[in-house]
Structure formats: C-alpha cells, structure tokens
Amino acid sequence: MSVSIIINSPLQLHILARKRKITPSAEQSLSKTTLVLATPSKGPSNISQSSTLFIQPFYGPKQMYPSGIATILNHYTHNHTPPAEKHENEELWHNRHVLIPYNLQEQSNNIITDGELCSLLHSIFPGTENVTEPCFRGYLIFQVKQLPSAPWPLTVGGLPITVSETRSGRGRALMFPRAMPGRLSISILQSGFDGTNMSDGGLRQLARDVNTYFQLNLPAVHIIELMFTCQHTFFIVIDDHAELKTGEWPGKIANYPVAYLHDKDLNRPAWIDKPDRRETEPHPSMEIADDTAYDVLRPGVMISSSIITGASHPATLSSTAGVLVKNTTGDSFMTAAFHAVGDSERVWQSRRPAETIGKVAVEIPFTGICLVKLERSISFSNQTFEINEGIVPQFTRLATSGDEFSFSTCYLNSPYTGLLDSVIIAKSIKIQAERTPHSIEERLRYVAYDWLYHGQEEGNIKAKLPDGMCGSVIWNDEGVIQGFYQFSIKEGSWKGFSACVSASEVVESGYTLVA
Structure with missing residues (x-):
C-alpha cells in the first residue's frame, strides 16, 4: 500500500525587494505543490499535517527545496481517493513534480522487474495499463485507458513523462517526432x-x-x-x-x-533566418505580465526597445533582462536577446520609455545574444526574483564548454511566465556560415543549444510561451546558468519544444558572470 503526500516549500525569511510586484497569470495557474509517493518500506515513519518531510530520500528539485525539507500539507493512503481538503476539479496528479523514493535517472532502478517501483508508477494515473521507457531511459511513457484530466506532471522520479491512450493513441506516445x-x-x-x-x-x-x-x-x-x-x-x-x-x-x-x-x-520562428536576425513585428499582448519598472534591474525584468514595422511606424518590442557579465578587463554588460533590440540599439524598461538603461555594445555573432552597456545611473543585481516564499536562487557561474552535461530539470523566470521549470531533453550544435570581410571563403561557426520540454499539453491546455521571454536566463539545480532562452516552436510536430543558446557561447567569447 502506498502513501501519498502533498508538500510545499517551508516559509522562508521574506525578502520583499526580490519579490515580483506583479505575478504573471501563467505562474498563478501552475501548481506550487509537489506530490510525494512513499511505501511502508521507503517512506517517513511519522506523517502528519504541517510536519516536516526530508526531501533527500525522494530526490526532489534542489532549487524548489534548497533547505532539503518541505512542509506536509496533506497525506492519505489510497492514491485515487480524494484528499480531505481537495479543491474542485483538482486531482493528485495535478502537481508539477511527482517524487518517489527512487532516482529513475539511475538505470539500476528497473521499472519493470522492481515490483514496488512498478506499483508506485502505476498508481499515479487511474487506468494505467503500462509504464515503459525508450532506450537509455530518457523519459517515461505512461499508457492509460483514458487520458486523465490535465494538467499532468512535468517529471516523475526526476524524469520527464509522456501520456497516451493505449488503444486510440490520443495524447503523446513518444517525446520526439518520427524522422x-x-x-x-x-x-x-x-x-x-x-x-x-x-x-x-x-x-x-x-x-x-x-x-x-x-x-x-x-x-x-x-x-x-x-x-x-x-x-x-x-x-x-x-x-x-x-x-x-x-x-x-x-x-x-x-x-x-x-x-x-x-x-x-x-518550424522555427521566421526571424531566425533573417540576415539581421531581428524581429519586425511587435509581440502580441498576453494576459497578466510583470511590466513593473524596478529601481534595481535583475534577471527576469521586462525590457523594451523600439522597432520599425512594415508600415514604417515605430512599435515596442519587449524581452527579458539576462545577467551581468564582464570581460577580461573588468568591463560589465547585461546580456539580452539581440533580435528583440531595435535599430537604435537603445533599451529601456517598459514603463519608463524616456529613461535609457543602456545601449547594445557587443553582438556575439550567430548566437542571438548581445551585450548591453548599462548607463552609470543603472543598478543591476545578479539575483533573480524569488521562486517561492523567500527562496531566491543563487547563480554560481556560466556553463562552460568543458562541463559534463546532463539532461535534467532547469528553471527560468520571465515577466510573462514568472517561474517556469522545464527539462532539458536535447542538446544540439547549429552550423552557421560566417563570411569574413574581403573574402569569399566561409568560416563555419558551431553554436551550442539546449532544447527544453515544458510538459505535455492536450485539449485546452495551451503553452504560454510568448516571444517576450527571449533573453531569459536558464539555470540548473546547482545554480549554474545553462543558457539564454531564444524561441519556442508553436506549431507542427515539434510544437512545445523551446531552444536556448548555451551559456558556453558567452564564455567562449571571453565573458564570465559578475559575482
């Protein structure tokens, strides 16, 4: 018999200066709780409401639970029996992550032959007929009689998942499209x-x-x-x-x-292949976004620039502030998305259009990243907004070309989404041809990208990934900045995937994170 536990991060010391003044609607709609599945042999001995649960035996995301402990909100012994305090239309699997006392990134945990593990996985969704995996267990495949109500977890046991109906094929049977x-x-x-x-x-x-x-x-x-x-x-x-x-x-x-x-x-965005790699149309308005003009800039603040549309009328293009980096001589710059900066190369905060925060000083070729030299009057902190009550991520450094890479959970915090966790499910190298001045020969550039999966979407559950997220910092559980969000694919068989330029491209260009 398994035990289901609903947990949340314990309340930390509240730091008002690092809390968003406006919570984006996308973040409001995401569950802030986590489902923990335990067994009599692998679980806490004493479980009670409001008590403390140690996360380490369940391999929880470190950024969400940096202290290693969580607060128990509810618990019960039958997975599909409604909890005592359950909101309308809310089910147990309506949590972003499902933690179990197994690290499924380790191949030694066999999801077929380990009976206890197999029972736990089959207990998550009603009508589960099979739980399987592709080669090298990059993700889990849940096959059910009927698709359960959405939303579904992003990860189970540390791995991303797909859910599909066994007979009709509805849902997503495989993570990657056929080729x-x-x-x-x-x-x-x-x-x-x-x-x-x-x-x-x-x-x-x-x-x-x-x-x-x-x-x-x-x-x-x-x-x-x-x-x-x-x-x-x-x-x-x-x-x-x-x-x-x-x-x-x-x-x-x-x-x-x-x-x-x-x-x-x-189905990449059209601007990707333009010679100047710049947008030509303003971004459509979303629901609630944080367009606050902050006195201190930090990663995740909305920034703006002016573009000329096809009708030659100026329009505003919004994107997201990155981090502060420095070169070998100590000069500091803010990273930004180059395609979201207009020809004037002037950048400001959305609600303070008359106040220039800086201008583009450097473009890192073929990466979509530019470096903005901030005005002397502008203050910048390399700490993003809190991701839960009082929990503020600590960035440690930029990822390098020599770092051993893993397919794991990552995070971003943009003015359009607030905190959004994802899983890196692929890494790629895009081959770009660079023609040098006064020469007809082309020099090839090999640009590294990370590909993100934000979770399966079906029916009326739609992705809320506007172009204004571009430039957002992507970081991992260790606080290492993996890359910078560039675009999402919004149609076709690759819909739902997003690409970010690897932070190693910035390091290769001679820049490091400002401490």
Whole structure:
C-alpha cells in the first residue's frame, strides 16, 4: 500500500525587494505543490499535517527545496481517493513534480522487474495499463485507458513523462517526432564521443567531424544542425532543398542511431533566418505580465526597445533582462536577446520609455545574444526574483564548454511566465556560415543549444510561451546558468519544444558572470 503526500516549500525569511510586484497569470495557474509517493518500506515513519518531510530520500528539485525539507500539507493512503481538503476539479496528479523514493535517472532502478517501483508508477494515473521507457531511459511513457484530466506532471522520479491512450493513441506516445532513419549498416565516427559523458566542446567537435564526413562523401547534403537527445539518439537537420535519401546515409554516428529531417520540419520562428536576425513585428499582448519598472534591474525584468514595422511606424518590442557579465578587463554588460533590440540599439524598461538603461555594445555573432552597456545611473543585481516564499536562487557561474552535461530539470523566470521549470531533453550544435570581410571563403561557426520540454499539453491546455521571454536566463539545480532562452516552436510536430543558446557561447567569447 502506498502513501501519498502533498508538500510545499517551508516559509522562508521574506525578502520583499526580490519579490515580483506583479505575478504573471501563467505562474498563478501552475501548481506550487509537489506530490510525494512513499511505501511502508521507503517512506517517513511519522506523517502528519504541517510536519516536516526530508526531501533527500525522494530526490526532489534542489532549487524548489534548497533547505532539503518541505512542509506536509496533506497525506492519505489510497492514491485515487480524494484528499480531505481537495479543491474542485483538482486531482493528485495535478502537481508539477511527482517524487518517489527512487532516482529513475539511475538505470539500476528497473521499472519493470522492481515490483514496488512498478506499483508506485502505476498508481499515479487511474487506468494505467503500462509504464515503459525508450532506450537509455530518457523519459517515461505512461499508457492509460483514458487520458486523465490535465494538467499532468512535468517529471516523475526526476524524469520527464509522456501520456497516451493505449488503444486510440490520443495524447503523446513518444517525446520526439518520427524522422527518417539512416542505413544502420553505415556507421561512422565510432570512437571519440560518449553520450553518457558529454560536453558542449565534445559535441561541437563531433559536429565538425560529421560535417566534414558529409562534405567529403555526400557533398549535396547541407547539414544545418546536429542534435543529441536524452534517449541517446541523433537527429540531423538538413537543408530543405536536399532530397531525403536516407538509405544512402549513415544510420549510426558514434554508435548511436541517427534520423534525418528537413529544417522546415522544425518550424522555427521566421526571424531566425533573417540576415539581421531581428524581429519586425511587435509581440502580441498576453494576459497578466510583470511590466513593473524596478529601481534595481535583475534577471527576469521586462525590457523594451523600439522597432520599425512594415508600415514604417515605430512599435515596442519587449524581452527579458539576462545577467551581468564582464570581460577580461573588468568591463560589465547585461546580456539580452539581440533580435528583440531595435535599430537604435537603445533599451529601456517598459514603463519608463524616456529613461535609457543602456545601449547594445557587443553582438556575439550567430548566437542571438548581445551585450548591453548599462548607463552609470543603472543598478543591476545578479539575483533573480524569488521562486517561492523567500527562496531566491543563487547563480554560481556560466556553463562552460568543458562541463559534463546532463539532461535534467532547469528553471527560468520571465515577466510573462514568472517561474517556469522545464527539462532539458536535447542538446544540439547549429552550423552557421560566417563570411569574413574581403573574402569569399566561409568560416563555419558551431553554436551550442539546449532544447527544453515544458510538459505535455492536450485539449485546452495551451503553452504560454510568448516571444517576450527571449533573453531569459536558464539555470540548473546547482545554480549554474545553462543558457539564454531564444524561441519556442508553436506549431507542427515539434510544437512545445523551446531552444536556448548555451551559456558556453558567452564564455567562449571571453565573458564570465559578475559575482
């Protein structure tokens, strides 16, 4: 018999200066509680309302529970029996995370043969018929008789999930869309890359080697991007003009399966391929967003710039302030999304259009990141807004090209969403051609991206990821800044995924986080 526990972060010392003055509607709609499933052999001995629960045995997200403890709000012994204090239309699985006394990122925890673990997983949704996994257990697949009411958890046991109906196929059966596989008998670059010990630098080198192979052996195929997923498979994105002749192309790279798709299949935003990589239309208005003009700038504050629309009328484009970085001589700059800055390169806070906070000083080529030199009168703190009552994330550094990479939970805090947690489910290298002045030769740039999954959406549950989120800082449980949000895919088979430029690109350009 399992025990279900609803928990929340304990109240911390309240720091008013770091709390948003306006809570975005998207954040208001997200559950702030977590479901914990325990068993008689793996669970706390004493459970009572308002008592303390130690999170470590359940592998909870560190950013949400930095002290390692939580407050028990409710508990009961039958998963699908309504709790004593239950709001209308609220179910147990309407929590962002489901914690269990197993770390499912460890392959030793077998979800098929471990009876206790298997029972826990089957108890989350009513009518669960099967719980399975893809290769290398990048995520969990729940197959149910009928889709339960949304919203559904982002993670279970530390892994992202998909939910689908066994017979009709409704829902999302697989995390990644199907693509054209290559020929398995053609295996290239069989040594030198290990998907279990991956870094930005290692993936960049592999992308160079793959691109060189195609240039020498398949010159008609123009590679745009190489993506490695949490299920240890590759996708190669090719130019739309190339015919998919995958029977003649490699089916394995570094001993991992590879499939191919056209660039158009990703449905990236239109501005991505523009020469100046700038927006040309203002962002549509959302519901409630935090457009407060703060006396101290910090990551997550709404910033604005002026653009000229097709009718030559000025319009305002909003984005999100990044972090303060410095170069080797100590000069400091605020990171921002280059495509959201107008031709004047002037930036201000949304409610203070007459007050310039800074101007673009540097663009990091092909990354979509620019560095804004702030006015001397502007104060900037490298601490974002609190993510729960009194809990303020502590950023430690920018991710580097040598960091060992893991597919794990990450966070962002934008004026349109407030706190939004996600899971990094893929990493890619986009190949960009840079033509140097006075030369017809092209120099290739290999730009690293992280791909985020925000949770499965069905029916009337719609993503609330406006373009104004661009520039938002993405950080992990250790406080390391992984990257900067760039765009989300809003239609097609890749809908629901988002891309962020890796912070290692900023480090490679000679910048570090201001302490």
